[in-house]
Amino acid sequence: xxxxxxxxxxxxxxxxxxxxxxxxxxxxxxxxxxxxxxxxxxxxxxxxxxxxxxxxxxxxxxxxxxxxxxxxxxxxxxxxxxxxxxxxxxxxxxxxxxxxxxxxxxxxxxxxxxxxxxxxxxxxxxxxxxxxxxxxxxxxxxxxxxxxxxxxxxxxxxxxxxxxxxxxxxxxxxxxxxxxxxxxxxxxxxxxxxxxxxxxxxxxxxxxxxxxxxxxxxxxxxxxxxxxxxxxxxxxxxxxxxxxxxxxxxxxxxxxxxxxxxxxxxxxxxxxxxxxxxxxxxxxxxxxxxxxxxxxxxxxxxxxxxxxxxxxxxxxxxxxxxxxxxxxxxxxxxxxxxxxxxxxxxxxxxxxxxxxxxxxxxxxxxxxxxxxxxxxxxxxxxxxxxxxxxxxxxxxxxxxxxxxxxxxxxxxxxxxxxxxxxxxxxxxxxxxxxxxxxxxxxxxxxxxxxxxxxxxxxxxxxxxxxxxxxxxxxxxxxxxxxxxxxxxxxxxxxxxxxxxxxxxxxxxxxxxxxxxxxxxxxxxxxxxxxxxxxxxxxxxxxxxxxxxxxxxxxxxxxxxxxxxxxxxxxxxxxxxxxxxxxxxxxxxxxxxxxxxxxxxxxxxxxxxxxxxxxxxxxxxxxxxxxxxxxxxxxxxxxxxxxxxxxxxxxxxxxxxxxxxxxxxxxxxxxxxxxxxxxxxxxxxxxxxxxxxxxxxxxxxxxxxxxxxxxxxxxxxxxxxxxxxxxxxxxxxxxxxxxxxxxxxxxxxxxxxxxxxxxxxxxxxxxxxxxxxxxxxxxxxxxxxxx
Amino acid sequence: xxxxxxxxxxxxxxxxxxxxxxxxxxxxxxxxxxxxxxxxxxxxxxxxxxxxxxxxxxxxxxxxxxxxxxxxxxxxxxxxx
Ligand SMILES: [Zn+2]
Ligand SMILES: [Zn+2]
Numbered sequence: 001x002x003x004x005x006x007x008x009x010x011x012x013x014x015x016x017x018x019x020x021x022x023x024x025x026x027x028x029x030x031x032x033x034x035x036x037x038x039x040x041x042x043x044x045x046x047x048x049x050x051x052x053x054x055x056x057x058x059x060x061x062x063x064x065x066x067x068x069x070x071x072x073x074x075x076x077x078x079x080x081x082x083x084x085x086x087x088x089x090x091x092x093x094x095x096x097x098x099x100x101x102x103x104x105x106x107x108x109x110x111x112x113x114x115x116x117x118x119x120x121x122x123x124x125x126x127x128x129x130x131x132x133x134x135x136x137x138x139x140x141x142x143x144x145x146x147x148x149x150x151x152x153x154x155x156x157x158x159x160x161x162x163x164x165x166x167x168x169x170x171x172x173x174x175x176x177x178x179x180x181x182x183x184x185x186x187x188x189x190x191x192x193x194x195x196x197x198x199x200x201x202x203x204x205x206x207x208x209x210x211x212x213x214x215x216x217x218x219x220x221x222x223x224x225x226x227x228x229x230x231x232x233x234x235x236x237x238x239x240x241x242x243x244x245x246x247x248x249x250x251x252x253x254x255x256x257x258x259x260x261x262x263x264x265x266x267x268x269x270x271x272x273x274x275x276x277x278x279x280x281x282x283x284x285x286x287x288x289x290x291x292x293x294x295x296x297x298x299x300x301x302x303x304x305x306x307x308x309x310x311x312x313x314x315x316x317x318x319x320x321x322x323x324x325x326x327x328x329x330x331x332x333x334x335x336x337x338x339x340x341x342x343x344x345x346x347x348x349x350x351x352x353x354x355x356x357x358x359x360x361x362x363x364x365x366x367x368x369x370x371x372x373x374x375x376x377x378x379x380x381x382x383x384x385x386x387x388x389x390x391x392x393x394x395x396x397x398x399x400x401x402x403x404x405x406x407x408x409x410x411x412x413x414x415x416x417x418x419x420x421x422x423x424x425x426x427x428x429x430x431x432x433x434x435x436x437x438x439x440x441x442x443x444x445x446x447x448x449x450x451x452x453x454x455x456x457x458x459x460x461x462x463x464x465x466x467x468x469x470x471x472x473x474x475x476x477x478x479x480x481x482x483x484x485x486x487x488x489x490x491x492x493x494x495x496x497x498x499x500x501x502x503x504x505x506x507x508x509x510x511x512x513x514x515x516x517x518x519x520x521x522x523x524x525x526x527x528x529x530x531x532x533x534x535x536x537x538x539x540x541x542x543x544x545x546x547x548x549x550x551x552x553x554x555x556x557x558x559x560x561x562x563x564x565x566x567x568x569x570x571x572x573x574x575x576x577x578x579x580x581x582x583x584x585x586x587x588x589x590x591x592x593x594x595x596x597x598x599x600x601x602x603x604x605x606x607x608x609x610x611x612x613x614x615x616x617x618x619x620x621x622x623x624x625x626x627x628x629x630x631x632x633x634x635x636x637x638x639x640x641x642x643x644x645x646x647x648x649x650x651x652x653x654x655x656x657x658x659x660x661x662x663x664x665x666x667x668x669x670x671x672x673x674x675x676x677x678x679x680x681x682x683x684x685x686x687x688x689x690x691x692x693x694x695x696x697x698x699x700x701x702x703x704x705x706x707x708x709x710x711x712x713x714x715x716x717x718x719x720x721x722x723x724x725x726x727x728x729x730x731x732x733x734x735x736x737x738x739x740x741x742x743x744x745x746x747x748x749x750x751x752x753x754x755x756x757x758x759x760x761x762x763x764x765x766x767x768x769x770x771x772x773x774x775x776x777x778x779x780x781x782x783x784x785x786x
Numbered sequence: 787x788x789x790x791x792x793x794x795x796x797x798x799x800x801x802x803x804x805x806x807x808x809x810x811x812x813x814x815x816x817x818x819x820x821x822x823x824x825x826x827x828x829x830x831x832x833x834x835x836x837x838x839x840x841x842x843x844x845x846x847x848x849x850x851x852x853x854x855x856x857x858x859x860x861x862x863x864x865x866x867x
Binding site: 549615616 | 790791813816818819830832833834835837838840848851852854855856857
């Protein structure tokens with residue numbers, strides 16, 4: 001092409017941007033940059049992300065590329081930018097936003113995000129047309145994943161499809177420079193979703209102001225089911241102990257702690273001592289529940305919320321609807337200044353899933369399944385298409401000077417789903433089904449792993465159906481058919497059966513992955529490693545490759561292979577799972593191993609069957625054994641009288657941890673453990689420690705001694721094994737690493753001994769992350785040459 | 787299910803497997819960890835494996851013992867985590 005030398009030299013580049021770049025205001029962002037930089041050309045979404053052509057001075061094109069990376073919208077994530085020169089077109093004038101290629105496939109649907117500051121400013125501006133409209137949002141905030149049925153991420157594929165935009169909204173949606181340009185859930189009070197308040201019987205309350213009415217009900221002690229982003233919450237006044245107790249009883253929840261929503265950080269500081277990392281997490285756009293160190297005021301003023309625990313789960317509002325409840329309670333001030341001030345209102349927000357069933361998402365379903373639990377329902381007419389629970393996180397203080405405070409997941413769900421975790425290598429698409437408790441499934445595509453939302457414990461049919469739906473939903477929104485499936489070794493898990501059935505139907509390989517191998521592999525996956533490492537799995541229980549119950553293991557892990565090189569000393573498990581729910585039985589088991597079986601009946605005289613447990617333990621062939629770390633925690637809690645029966649999973653360990661923290665530092669027990677070599681590796685025996693705890697009269701001191709000794713014992717055992725195996729990296733995984741002392745102090749000690757330590761950060765360390773590890777093992781096993 | 791309680795073997799299957807009856811619920815388990823199991827024997831079942839073999843008399847005594855110890859009842863699902 002002839003060059004026109006009378007004009008400055010024009011360059012034209014085709015630019016391809018990949019990552020989370022759709023549905024986040026990316027095209028208007030590029031449009032504005034192009035205007036600023038005096039570039040012509042166009043931008044559009046397509047199946048691969050965003051593509052654009054820019055034409056102008058070469059320096060301005062370079063600036064465009066640099067600024068696309070550095071100034072991308074808050075919800076976007078730019079993974080890569082590729083550019084190539086193309087022929088300039090001197091006639092090209094202006095920059096345009098083109099509509100998506102028809103049939104275009106969004107590479108990823110965005111995650112749900114808390115209402116942004118700009119929208120909040122409008123929400124509380126009495127002059128704004130969206131003043132107090134509960135469904136305000138823009139391209140920088142609001143629902144995504146939970147309202148999307150299928151790809152591409154277009155309004156027609158969301159539950160907003162039934163709401164035709166009014167002219168004012170449509171103008172915003174169509175204007176490239178507007179913050180609501182192609183904000184798919186865009187709406188206002190004239191055209192968008194509406195609230196309704198229903199009585200327990202399902203009759204609509206004749207109220208002009210459902211929010212004010214809801215607040216009044218909450219303040220008078222009622223339990224209201226409120227429809228949120230990914231499901232219903234059961235809500236009550238956290239300062240009303242009678243209401244809290246009633247909610248606990250109606251939900252059949254036992255002593256399990258509740259999360260509390262407060263208006264802002266200033267209010268959160270009243271209830272918890274917050275580190276800066278915790279404040280950042282609380283106020284982040286993902287808005288997880290954050291487990292924080294509770295102040296004494298919690299036990300005095302929020303009575304019964306987190307009994308006998310040192311922490312409290314706090315959360316800030318994330319939908320406009322939540323904000324409006326606080327706004328109403330504050331007297332409906334104009335502007336946003338009130339958001340910086342302490343607000344009294346504190347609301348228990350617990351997922352509406354009665355008795356371990358899946359989260360309730362549908363209006364009609366809510367009326368049926370929450371009957372007898374909710375006194376009223378605050379609903380709306382926008383459907384929830386993907387169920388998604390609240391995420392739960394911990395941000396720990398750093399014991400290492402200068403070390404960064406890093407958050408960890410207890411549960412990965414809303415705000416994070418469906419963000420991918422990047423793997424070290426590409427592989428065939430694998431669908432991994434997880435295990436049993438706190439389950440999530442995982443689908444891989446290339447080198448990305450998509451962990452589903454938290455699904456729950458697969459012990460009722462409803463949750464099993466929810467798991468099947470989550471697996472199907474992932475396949476649909478990623479447009480991927482798996483070429484292999486991965487599952488736990490346990491033959492009786494619904495997840496295992498579902499995996500085998502799918503493998504059979506698709507004619508693809510099914511790969512069984514040992515539970516603790518998967519725990520370690522999950523840590524390796526997110527650190528983009530494959531090994532060899534020494535894996536330290538400290539967990540509740542998983543089926544070992546020898547058919548026994550494991551849960552305190554040292555494994556050498558190298559790619560798809562692992563070897564067990566150590567384990568905790570086995571404890572008898574009288575009655576199998578039933579022992580796992582009654583720490584006094586594990587204490588009895590420990591006493592029996594000490595040769596003090598005669599002490600069991602008098603010591604646990606209040607427990608039914610205390611005498612018979614000794615008879616059972618006398619016959620080892622009637623009792624399976626376990627090497628589970630969780631059961632050693634239970635035994636310690638049982639011996640100290642901290643917790644004899646559990647209301648919820650890991651209750652004994654959580655109470656023991658809280659009690660230890662209340663005591664402060666303690667010396668470890670003298671000769672509290674022994675390491676022996678047997679045919680299956682180095683066995684760590686903590687029986688001497690338990691013998692000391694059996695004599696301890698101060699439970700708090702006992703709990704502190706237990707932790708101090710356990711840490712020293714683990715350090716000893718792990719460092720020796722790493723030397724023996726000539727490995728310099730250890731990966732820590734398993735549910736026991738939710739214990740703050742283990743999670744924090746063990747890595748510190750191991751790195752002080754010269755080991756590189758890898759821990760779970762992007763996925764939960766418990767069974768919520770296990771599908772990621774299964775997928776990673778399967779990918780490596782399926783590599784050519786394996 | 788991870789209930790470590792006695793279950794009656796009702797059928798021997800291929801490959802070291804057997805079908806058991808546990809309070810009316812039939813399921814397939816592995817016999818890989820025990821020897822000389824016959825139909826009519828009782829086995830202690832844990833996570834899909836038979837851990838040990840009991841004769842009928844011992845099984846009866848054991849079931850009574852479990853009941854007294856407050857263990858047993860309907861076969862439930864296992865704890866996986
Ligand atoms: Zn916004
Ligand atoms: Zn409108």
